[in-house]
Amino acid sequence: MPGGKFTVPRPPHGLVARSRCDAALAATVGGHRLTVVSAPAGFGKTTLLAQWAARAPGPVAWVSLDPLDDEPGRLVRVLGEGLAPLAPGVRPDAGPASVRAPGTLARRVDALVTALETLPPEAVVVLDDVHLLSARTAREVLGPVLRYAGPRFVLAGRYDAALPVNRMRMAGEVGELRERALAFTEEEVADVVRAAGVPADGTAVRALWEVTRGWPVAVRLALAADVLAGSGEPLAQLRDRDVPITGYLVEEVIGSLPDDLADFLLRASVAAQVDPELAEALVPGGARLLDECVGRGLFLTDVGDVGDGPVYRWHALVAAHARAVLARRDPLAARVAHRVVAAHLGPRDPAAAIRHALDGHAPDLAARVLGERWPDLVVRGDVGQVRGLRAALPPRYRSDPDVLLALAAAHAYEADGEGDDDGRAAWVGELVRTFLGPGRPSLQESVRRGRALLDDGVAGGGAPDDAARALGLYLVGRAALQLYGPDPAALTHLAEGGALAAERGWVALELGCRAEEALAAAQRGDAGAALAAAQVVLATAALHGWQGAGIVASAHLACGIAAYWRDELCAASGHLQAAVEAAGRNRREVAVHAAGVLAIVCLAQGDAPGLARAREITDAPWPDGSAPEHLTAFRDFLTAVQLGAEDRPREALALVDETSVAFSDPLALGWQSDLLLRIGEIEAAERALDAAERAAAAAAAALGGTPAPVRVANLAAQAALRADEDDAAAHLALEAALAAAAPHGLVRPLRDRAAALHPLLSAHLEWGSAHEPLVTRLLVAEHESPAPRASAWDLTPRERDVLACLRSSLTSEEIAGSLFLSINTVKTHMRAIYRKLGVDGRRAAVRTAVQRGLL
Structure with missing residues (x-):
């Protein structure tokens, strides 16, 4: 055997130490009988092991395997040669006849195992390139060797050897270092660049790390080829082909x-x-x-x-x-492969499919995919790709009717004024301009025009094809839902559009319709149905990589509203923030709607910073200076709700505009009744509640039923009004509210009134209820996390400083010293904090502050 086979390789010149990997390898070897170092070629496995072996605390035997070692008898002999310096008795007789004699291999493996058991436990045997061994050789030789106690083993290779080590793995005796641990971090790439003497800034280093993903050999080859020459801003565009x-x-x-x-x-x-x-x-x-x-x-x-x-x-x-x-x-094989990939991706990722079709010299396939899948591209907001993909087609394919239809959608979305003579293209262009293009009409006018387009069909006669009609049904349905709530016409549009999209395999368009249907369920207060439908949309979108697309905004909004009604405020906050991000600028109405609900959630949590961020979105100027009327009214209503939460009911009521759509909503009228009751204006509270009942009846006539949150809120408000004058009527109203809330898991309409209803809720348990768990939950929630008081929003900056110190173990004297205040001043601030938070001690103050987002 060549001498280099059993010696530790020398590290290459200019090697940069990687303390992270060194420490990980040392800890893994020290803590396990078997260490597996497995990664593809070029990840520095041998180099890392050689560095470690030079500093190992105990003796190390090294064996570099090669393809000739893939034979059981030869491998036994090789292992014997490698281990001879540590265990002289292990060196086998090398005669080829003895290798072929019956039972010889088993006896020699037994001798190898016996000799290994005599080695000190700190000894380590390193076998490099174990991937070269077949399953038979590894099983017959390494299997018995690893089964019994002896030295520690390190097996390094491009992939795992076929060894029966699952029992060792379950016993915690196997440690592993794999590709993720061996890849360079961005900081290590910077170290390598500096060691090579290459001038490069942080942008260049990051570009190199991103294109190589930390593959060590690729980093070194790139530096050897001087790809960082002229580093700077252009290198941010480093391409794969630049790394040789x-x-x-x-x-x-x-x-x-x-x-x-x-x-x-x-x-x-x-x-x-x-x-x-x-x-x-x-x-x-x-x-x-x-x-x-x-x-x-x-x-x-x-x-x-x-x-x-x-x-x-x-x-x-x-x-x-x-x-x-x-x-x-093989250029022909490459083209065929691109075509196969294009056909495979067509239903899932049309943009990628078209690019592969063009790379495969199949423009007819690219045109067909673009013609069939353009609704998905438009709904996902990728209309810019339509223009680029159409331009990439050979000229004779650009006038395909389906391609022109896709182009019309892109033109309309971008409002560039271009058009064509195809009737379907003109129809879809008008449709997209009505709902998506800059300068589009008001939401009311958009819905009117959209419904007229659906009724009239293509300009010049005939009906739109399935693609155009499905897109129209989706756009009209979602706009009507934003404007009118879950009215039957909007739901009919969405159901028909979703069914047509599902039939034709337009995944994004189907998800868009289903997301809007989930939002309609949330607006009806059917929290369970809303969550179930929205979660299916979100899971499917994630499978396609569309997590941040505009089509999922309504699904997140539906989850947020449903979680709010269930009083799951943290979950609601997360989904509403995701809805704002997904909606972006293309669906501003959804973003403002989500931010408005988020503001109400923050009020319930006592989260002043979150409230401020949400109000920045709701109050931001509309891009063209003319915000939709219903959203402007919603903004005013939010301001009034905030004043009410801050215990300023008269100021809140002063903002009420009876002609405003936001203040004439049944839930808004119920809120007014609550505020009037709070300031003792009983008759006015009753009138507001009567108005809420009339508004609910009108909504029921339009929507085919009263939304569950409205019914629960009105019944709860009735219970609060009757609590002092008619005990039996109050209990009946409360039980009716509980019965209306229970099927849908609604808690928040009752939770908002838990303080006013507290005596009634306590008595209701004795009065008798079919919903005792819900009553108990309301009582416990109000005790553990009472509604934020007005003063919780009014902590002074110095009181907030003291509050932050209260969560530590500092004494009052130590807090005073850290803030450069007198002890009396600190105690004054502490008493003010306790009073404003409605607590009686330090621990309670910290707990309440955390619950309300003040810490």
């Missing part, structure tokens, strides 16, 4: 694979992500080959299940150079 790894990839990765696996890797790398179905479409037996790629750790990351199976993402740099290799070696 093709030669390394061909020699060290592709060249080491069996022919069928190498061919599959090249073809499959055409797609950024691959799943078993796509693998089978690319190559017969592709699913098996994909599984082998995963097992070998060939630069694939599991991104989770999508549809019926797992999906894997290629390392972008590896895939880019593998595609280049395929295009050079």
Whole structure:
């Protein structure tokens, strides 16, 4: 055997120490009988182990394996040679005849195991490149060696050897270092750049780290090729092809694979992500080959299940150079692969599918995908891509009727005034301009025009095709829902549009309709149905990578409203913030709606900073200076609600505008009744409650039923009004409110009135109720987290400083010293804090402040 086979390799020149990896390896080896170091080629496994071995606290035996060692008898002999310096008795007789004699291999393995048991426990045996061993050789030799106590072992390779070590793993005896731990961090890339003497700023380093994803060999090859020359702003656009790894990839990765696996890797790398179905479409037996790629750790990351199976993402740099290799070696195979990927992605990612079709020299396929999938692109807000994709088509495909229809949607969205002579394109252009384009009419006018378009069909006669009609139904339905609430006409539009989109496979359009239906359920107060429907939308959108798209905004809003009615305020806050972010500028109405509900949630939590952020959104100027009337009224109503929460009921009531749509809503009228009752104006409170009942009846006639929150709120308000004058009537009203709330899980309409209803709720348990758990929950919630008092919003800056110190272990004297105040001043501030928070001690003050977001 060559002497280098059993000696620790020398670290390469200019090596940069990686204390993070060194410490991780030392800790793993020190804490486990077996350490597995597994990562693809070029991740510095051997270098890391060599550095560690030079400083190891105990003796280290090193064996570098090669393909010739993949034979049980030879591997026993190789291990004996490598271990001889530590255990002389382990060196076997090397005669080939003895290797072939019956029982010899078993006896020699037994001798090897016996000798290993004599080694000190601090000894370590390193086997490098164990991936070169077949399952048979690893099982017959390494299996028995690892089964019994002896020295610690480190097995390093590009993928795991086929060893029976699950029992050791379950016993906690196996430690692992894999690709994620061995990849360079951004800081380590900067260290390597500096060690190489290459001038580069932070932008250049980050660009190099992002394109290589910390693959050590790629970083070093990039530096050797001087790709950072002229570093600065342009390097932020560093491309995959700028890093010269093709030669390394061909020699060290592709060249080491069996022919069928190498061919599959090249073809499959055409797609950024691959799943078993796509693998089978690319190559017969592709699913098996994909599984082998995963097992070998060939630069694939599991991104989770999508549809019926797992999906894997290629390392972008590896895939880019593998595609280049395929295009050079077999251009026809590359084109075919692009076409297969385009057909696979068409229903899921139309933009990517069109790009692959064009790369595959299949413009007819690209035109067909664009013509079929443009509703998804428009609904997701990717209309800018429509223009670019249409421009990328050869000229004779740009006048395809379906492509012109897609272009009309893009033109209308961007309001550039261009058009064409196709009747369907003109129809959809008018539709999109009505609802999406800048300078679109008011929401009321948009709904009117949209419904007229749906009724009249294509200009010049006929009806719009399925794509145009489905888009129209969605846009009209969602606008009507924002304007009129869950009225039957809006729900009919959304149901028809969703069914048509599902039938034709327009996923984004179907999700858009379903999200609006979930919002309608939330507005009706059907919290359970709203949450179930919205969660399906969000889960499906996540599978397609559309988490932040505008189509999910209404689903998040539905979850936020439903969680608020259930008094799950933290969950409500999270979903409402997500709704604001997803809505963005394209769906400003949804963003303002979500921010308004978020403001009410913050009021309930006592979250002053959150309230301020939400009001910044609701109060921001409208882009064209003319905010929709119903949202302007909603803004005024929020201001009044905030004043009421701050215990300024007369100021809140002074803002009431009886002609405003926001203040004539049944819930708003019930809120007015609560405020009037609070200041003792009983008759006015009764009149407001009567008005709320009339408004609820009118809404029921329009919507086909009274929304559950309205009914619960009105009954709860009746119970509060009757509490002092008619005990039996008050209990009957309260029980009716509880009965209306229970089926939908509604808590907040009662929770908002829990303080006023507290004596009645306590007595109701003795009076008798079919909903005792809900009554108990309301009583406990009001005790543990009372509604924020007005003074909770009015802590002075110095009182907030003292409040922050109260959560620490500092004494009053120490707080005074840290704030440079006298002890008497600190005690005065503490008494003020207790009074304003409605508590009687330090711990209660901290707990209440945390609950209300003051800490």
